[in-house]
Amino acid sequence: MIETRTGNTLSTESSEAANLYQDAVDLILGSESGAAEILDQALEQDKDFAMAAAARYYVAQDIGEQESQVYREHAERASLNATDWEREHIHVLISLIDQPGATRDKALAYVEKMPADLLVISQLAGIMFFYDGPKKLETVLNVFESVEHALGGDWAFLARLGFAASEAGQRKRARELLERALEIRPQSLYTIHGLAHMLHDDGAAEESAKLLQDWLKEYESGACKGQMYGHVQWHLALAEWQIGNREAAMHRYLEFCAPENTTCGPILTLADCGGFLLRDYLHSGQTSPLKNDVLNHIELVWGMIGHPFIALHVAGLYASAGDIAGLKRCEETISTMPSGDRRDVSITLSSSLIDFVEGNYERASQTLSRLTPSARIGIGGSNVERILVDLIETSCKTRHQA
Numbered sequence: 001m002i003e004t005r006t007g008n009t010l011s012t013e014s015s016e017a018a019n020l021y022q023d024a025v026d027l028i029l030g031s032e033s034g035a036a037e038i039l040d041q042a043l044e045q046d047k048d049f050a051m052a053a054a055a056r057y058y059v060a061q062d063i064g065e066q067e068s069q070v071y072r073e074h075a076e077r078a079s080l081n082a083t084d085w086e087r088e089h090i091h092v093l094i095s096l097i098d099q100p101g102a103t104r105d106k107a108l109a110y111v112e113k114m115p116a117d118l119l120v121i122s123q124l125a126g127i128m129f130f131y132d133g134p135k136k137l138e139t140v141l142n143v144f145e146s147v148e149h150a151l152g153g154d155w156a157f158l159a160r161l162g163f164a165a166s167e168a169g170q171r172k173r174a175r176e177l178l179e180r181a182l183e184i185r186p187q188s189l190y191t192i193h194g195l196a197h198m199l200h201d202d203g204a205a206e207e208s209a210k211l212l213q214d215w216l217k218e219y220e221s222g223a224c225k226g227q228m229y230g231h232v233q234w235h236l237a238l239a240e241w242q243i244g245n246r247e248a249a250m251h252r253y254l255e256f257c258a259p260e261n262t263t264c265g266p267i268l269t270l271a272d273c274g275g276f277l278l279r280d281y282l283h284s285g286q287t288s289p290l291k292n293d294v295l296n297h298i299e300l301v302w303g304m305i306g307h308p309f310i311a312l313h314v315a316g317l318y319a320s321a322g323d324i325a326g327l328k329r330c331e332e333t334i335s336t337m338p339s340g341d342r343r344d345v346s347i348t349l350s351s352s353l354i355d356f357v358e359g360n361y362e363r364a365s366q367t368l369s370r371l372t373p374s375a376r377i378g379i380g381g382s383n384v385e386r387i388l389v390d391l392i393e394t395s396c397k398t399r400h401q402a
Contacts (some may be wrong), residue, residue: 003051005118006089010051010084017045021052023118024374028059029156030188030345035059043074048080054090055119061097085114093120100127111143113152118157120140125160130166130267130309130379133341137168155184163194164319166201167383169392174198185217189228190199196235201383205242212236230262236270241279250280260293267309270301273380275388276315277320282395288320305330306337309380310387311346317352327354340361345375349389356396365396 003010003022009314010018020042027035031377036059042052055074072094079090092110094158095103107124111117128140144161151157157368179197192215199208212235213332216223221227233256255261257272264272273294281287290298294317300390311334318326330350337343338373355364368389376386 003152005116005156006085006114008085009083010049010303012046012052013084014046014049017042017049017052020045021049021055024052024055026156026185028055028227029118029122029190030185031190031193032187032225033223033225033229034061035296038286039397048078049080050075050082050090052235053078053087054093057091058097059227060124062230063263064266067393078134080220085236089114089117090118093309096123096127098119104128104131106259109142115147116158118154122156122160123145125164125265130307131380133378134324136162136380137377141166141168153180154183155181156187158184159188159191161204162191162248163197166194166198171202171344183394187222189223189226189232193228193232193235194220196232196239197382197384200235200238201387205239207240208234209243212239225263227263227265228268230257231268231272233257234276237276239277239289241276246280257269257298258293260289264301265363266297270297270310271385273297274316274320277383278388279391282391287320290317302333305333306343307380308349308366308378309343309385310380312349312385315353316388319357322357324354324357327357341375341378345371345379349379352392352396359399361396361400365393365400368393368396 001154004025010021012018020038020363024035024042027038029032036056039052039059042049043056051124051369053071057068057071057075060071075090075094079087086316088110088121090102092107094218096107104124107120111124114120125244128287129141132139141164144164148161153171158177158181162174162181165177166389168176175198178191178198181191182188182195191200192212196208199211212232216236233252237249237252240252255274257276259269259273259345262272298314298317301310301314311330315327315330318330318370327350331347332380334343334346334350348371355367371389376389378401379389
């Protein structure tokens with residue numbers, strides 16, 4: 001059997017297992033429902049199918065399954081009887097999941113040899129968006145452009161190239177790529193999410209709301225358990241909120257995007273939760289106590305509080321609740337971490353929100369003004385985060401002038 005994207009032979013004697021694996025990879029790359037179940041079926045057909053076990057570990061980690069290490073051990077054990085390229089794929093993929101910061105260069109070298117391995121490339125790009133600092137817009141786009149010759153018109157590749165182009169400010173190119181990807185596989189949560197991001201960055205809230213409403217009417221039944229389903233609902237909630245339908249937006253957030261209900265992994269859940277509640281607080285000025293699911297989620301990601309992306313959203317949650325003690329806990333914990341640009345940005349974000357909640361709007365604005373364009377890009381995540389920082393700044397200036 002041949003694996004669709006890499007063009008390499010798979011080490012399984014079961015053609016059914018190979019086909020199931022390939023279907024599951026499509027679901028993973030589309031952030032769609034059912035990948036775990038299909039991979040379980042593939043492993044029932046061939047318990048020694050190393051690639052399927054590695055992909056199952058990928059899914060288990062993404063959705064936060066408690067027993068995920070079982071699949072890692074299964075993949076590593078089965079890989080001993082796999083081919084060289086499969087062993088390298090499995091090693092790089094697992095390393096990217098478990099040790100993202102230490103695996104970047106190794107993964108880039110692997111991609112040069114295997115430019116069609118989109119599962120590895122996708123995981124690598126996500127890590128680069130998070131960790132590559134001020135250069136991430138350029139480095140991520142470069143990775144996708146470097147493999148275009150190998151992946152060409154592959155829908156999952158087009159969707160990712162389109163998202164990277166959008167983040168780099170190439171909106172026209174991004175839209176063409178994303179719409180082409182959506183035509184090929186219209187049910188892809190990943191692709192509709194990329195288009196929603198682009199529309200958000202363009203300030204097209206009404207267009208985004210209609211696009212997402214129409215898409216959900218047609219594809220929600222097959223998407224509702226997908227890893228990015230909660231995030232797509234978040235984009236719709238955000239668009240509804242932006243056009244003034246706060247009640248519908250808040251209801252949608254609580255039903256689909258809050259930590260106790262979302263289908264997303266821990267980092268995306270934090271971003272959706274923190275980003276939505278902070279925006280609402282900045283606009284309304286009304287604080288609301290954080291619910292237990294949010295407080296528990298803060299503890300889940302607390303070990304990463306030194307990263308600006310985490311600091312922004314955790315501090316944003318405490319700010320939305322008017323919780324000065326929580327905000328000072330952020331600031332104090334970050335201050336004990338090793339010095340560096342990342343720590344400095346994290347402290348700046350948490351300190352500015354302390355000042356904002358305490359009504360020191362001018363000082364909060366002055367603190368944020370020290371964040372250079374490069375530092376803002378280095379927060380990690382997408383342009384959504386940079387726009388959120390802009391909103392904090394704008395709110396400071398508006399309230400100071402009032």
